Every structure is written in C-alpha cells, then in structure tokens.
Amino acid sequence: MRGWHPGLAYAELAALLPNSTLTQEGNDRWCRVADASPARRVEALKLASGLQCFLLDGVVQSTNNTTPEKWLERLHAYLKSHPVEGTVAVRSWKQGGKISGWSLSELSGRLGGILHDMGCVIDLTEPDHVLALIADGPSAALACGWMEGDGQAAFSNGERRAGERPYFKPVSLDPMLARLAVNLAAGPLGRGPVVDPMTGTGGFLIEASLSGRPVVGVDIHSEMVQGAQANLEWAHGGNAPSDAIVKRGDASRLEDVLPDGWHGKVAGFVLDPPYGRNSHGSVEADRLLESSLKSARTVACADAGFVLILPIHPLESHSTAALSLDHTFSLLNGTWPGVRGLIERCGWVPVSVHVERVHRSLSRLILHARRAAQG
Numbered sequence: 001m002r003g004w005h006p007g008l009a010y011a012e013l014a015a016l017l018p019n020s021t022l023t024q025e026g027n028d029r030w031c032r033v034a035d036a037s038p039a040r041r042v043e044a045l046k047l048a049s050g051l052q053c054f055l056l057d058g059v060v061q062s063t064n065n066t067t068p069e070k071w072l073e074r075l076h077a078y079l080k081s082h083p084v085e086g087t088v089a090v091r092s093w094k095q096g097g098k099i100s101g102w103s104l105s106e107l108s109g110r111l112g113g114i115l116h117d118m119g120c121v122i123d124l125t126e127p128d129h130v131l132a133l134i135a136d137g138p139s140a141a142l143a144c145g146w147m148e149g150d151g152q153a154a155f156s157n158g159e160r161r162a163g164e165r166p167y168f169k170p171v172s173l174d175p176m177l178a179r180l181a182v183n184l185a186a187g188p189l190g191r192g193p194v195v196d197p198m199t200g201t202g203g204f205l206i207e208a209s210l211s212g213r214p215v216v217g218v219d220i221h222s223e224m225v226q227g228a229q230a231n232l233e234w235a236h237g238g239n240a241p242s243d244a245i246v247k248r249g250d251a252s253r254l255e256d257v258l259p260d261g262w263h264g265k266v267a268g269f270v271l272d273p274p275y276g277r278n279s280h281g282s283v284e285a286d287r288l289l290e291s292s293l294k295s296a297r298t299v300a301c302a303d304a305g306f307v308l309i310l311p312i313h314p315l316e317s318h319s320t321a322a323l324s325l326d327h328t329f330s331l332l333n334g335t336w337p338g339v340r341g342l343i344e345r346c347g348w349v350p351v352s353v354h355v356e357r358v359h360r361s362l363s364r365l366i367l368h369a370r371r372a373a374q375g
C-alpha cells in the first residue's frame with residue numbers, strides 16, 4: 001500500500017474486498033489477502049487510491065533472521081512452485097530507506113540469474129510478468145512475488161488536483177482522500193449508487209463518477225452546484241457522464257432530491273459538512289449533521305456505509321493506524337462523544353476512525369460507519 005496513510009489504505013482495501021480476510025504482515029504497508037477473486041483484485045487495483053500492487057502468494061521475510069543465501073533459496077523454491085509463461089523481469093524498490101547489509105540491486109540480479117537458469121526469457125522493457133522485490137527499511141523486511149498491478153498505484157491525482165479545476169475553493173478536497181472516502185463508504189462496484197449530500201466543489205462527486213459509480217451531488221448553494229457541475233465536466237474532458245448528477249437541494253431532505261428509484265438503494269454517502277469561514281452552513285452544525293444522517297438512512301440500502309470528515313485539533317502524537325472509537329478527539333465544532341452519540345441515534349454504527357494531518361494546527365477525523373439494522 002501507499003505510504004501516504006497506510007491505515008486508511010488498509011481500511012479502503014478491506015471495504016473493496018468485503019469477502020476477503022486481510023491480515024497485516026511485515027509492516028503497516030503490507031497485508032496478506034486471502035480469498036480475493038482475480039476479478040475483485042483487478043477492480044481493487046483500478047479503484048483504490050491507496051493500493052500499489054498485489055504479490056501473488058508473496059513471500060514476506062524479515063532480514064533479521066536469515067542470510068541473503070537462505071533468502072534466495074526460499075525464493076528459488078517459490079519460483080519453482082509458481083511457474084509463469086512468457087517473458088519476465090525483476091523490479092525492485094524500497095520504502096522508508098535501506099536495509100543495512102542487504103543490497104537490493106544485488107538481490108535483483110541474483111533473482112534474474114535464477115529466472116534465466118530456469119529457462120525464462122528476460123525482457124526488461126515489456127515483460128509479461130514482473131517479479132517484484134520490495135524492501136521496507138524501518139521493519140528490515142523483504143516482500144517478493146509475481147506482481148499484479150504496476151506497483152505505482154493506478155490511482156493518480158496529478159492531472160486533476162483541486163487547485164487546477166475550473167472552480168476552486170479552499171474547502172476542496174484532495175482527490176486522493178476523496179477517492180478513498182468513496183471506496184470506504186460504498187465498497188465494491190455494483191452495490192448501488194453514491195450520494196455526496198454537501199458536494200461543495202464536487203471532490204467526492206468527481207471521484208465517484210470517475211470510478212464508474214452512479215452518483216448524485218447535492219448542495220444548498222446554487223453557486224456550488226454550478227461550480228461542481230463545471231468541475232465534473234472538466235474531469236470528464238468536457239462532457240459530464242449521464243450517471244453523475246449535481247442538484248441544488250438540502251442534505252436534510254435527500255428523499256426529495258434523489259431520483260425515486262434510488263430510495264432504499266444508496267450504497268454509500270460521503271459527507272464533508274461545512275465548517276469555518278469558507279463554508280456557509282444552513283443550520284447549526286450538529287443539527288445539520290443529525291438531520292442529514294437521518295435523511296441518508298431513509299434512502300440507504302440495508303448495508304450502506306458513510307464516511308464523515310470532520311476537522312479536529314491535531315493529536316498529541318499523530319498515528320496513521322485506526323484509532324479506538326473511545327479515543328479523545330478535540331473537534332473544531334462540538335464534541336466527539338456528542339457526535340458519536342448523534343450518529344448512533346440516527347441509526348448508524350461507527351466502524352472505524354482515522355486521523356489525517358492537514359497542517360500544524362489542523363487535522364481531519366475520517367469516520368466510517370454502517371447503517372444499523374432496523375430496530
């Protein structure tokens with residue numbers, strides 16, 4: 001997974017592979033995935049913002065309890081039990097610095113030699129199969145295996161950073177976080193449409209539609225609606241897709257705004273309520289959140305999810321791991337126990353909470369919740 005926020009990347013992957021078992025292994029950027037079909041893996045690679053690649057039956061090994069010779073023997077056995085057809089190449093990279101005493105280029109060369117001796121044809125420019133070798137400096141661990149994906153993270157926000165869109169406001173979310181939140185809230189494709197009840201400049205709306213999800217973005221202010229529409233069209237090269245709609249309306253009355261056929265079908269809500277001087281809330285923050293979550297529940301499918309983003313004061317020690325729901329967070333608006341209670345009262349169950357650092361004096365709380373069963 002990407003280094004940006006491994007905890008969120010892990011949660012995103014778990015949401016995209018709901019029938020798989022994920023177990024962290026080696027360090028916080030690697031996890032072993034059991035029972036993910038090839039089709040689901042391809043979809044996850046296409047949609048996820050935090051995923052770099054899969055290594056098929058990947059070999060994970062701490063360098064503390066082995067030698068390069070023993071490690072190569074283990075890899076030789078792996079390659080014999082996982083033969084491939086076509087041309088091959090070895091690609092290596094490191095995360096977070098070197099592993100002292102271990103040379104990645106030497107190991108890659110030796111692996112290339114083993115593959116050659118096994119009769120494989122090496123093609124460094126357009127190989128059919130890539131053997132990835134990843135070294136994680138801080139944990140002194142190596143991961144190696146045949147790679148699915150390109151190892152770069154298919155998701156790139158380079159071309160559509162918020163500041164480059166036709167309509168920009170300081171509230172605009174970064175595409176990487178927006179994509180992650182959509183995946184976390186809605187899970188794999190095909191579960192149902194996505195709703196962004198307070199779309200602003202359309203950060204979530206754009207990522208949901210680019211990932212092939214039907215989506216409606218709602219905002220109470222017509223300037224935002226026009227701006228989000230312009231951004232949506234721009235993100236699609238000038239033509240807005242037919243299954244992404246921006247509407248003026250009230251997040252507290254989604255049942256009046258959404259197409260009739262969507263009632264009871266919405267799979268995911270992504271909620272970034274107004275705060276600070278740059279957004280204009282229609283009602284006081286807590287009341288707006290409460291009425292929006294109640295309204296969302298009325299149009300949600302049985303196992304719908306939502307992601308809520310709230311500004312908070314930075315934690316004393318920042319962590320990218322999932323945090324306990326009982327952690328003490330200092331919200332900019334209201335209190336964490338108050339918001340948590342409100343979420344539960346509105347018929348939702350908090351699942352996980354993560355914190356992302358924005359700058360020295362501001363962080364964001366990213367809460368993932370599921371619709372509670374009736375009653």
Ligand SMILES: C[S@@+](CC[C@H](N)C(=O)[O-])C[C@H]1O[C@@H](n2cnc3c(N)ncnc32)[C@H](O)[C@@H]1O
Pocket residue numbers: 171172173197198199200201202203204218219220221224249250251252272273274275279280281282283288
């Ligand atoms: C923090 S901004 C959202 C920013 C957005 N995520 C983006 O990437 O630009 C909150 C938005 O909520 C909208 N809003 C406030 N009250 C609302 C309501 N009752 N219904 C719908 N939208 C509302 C504001 O107009 C504002 O655009």
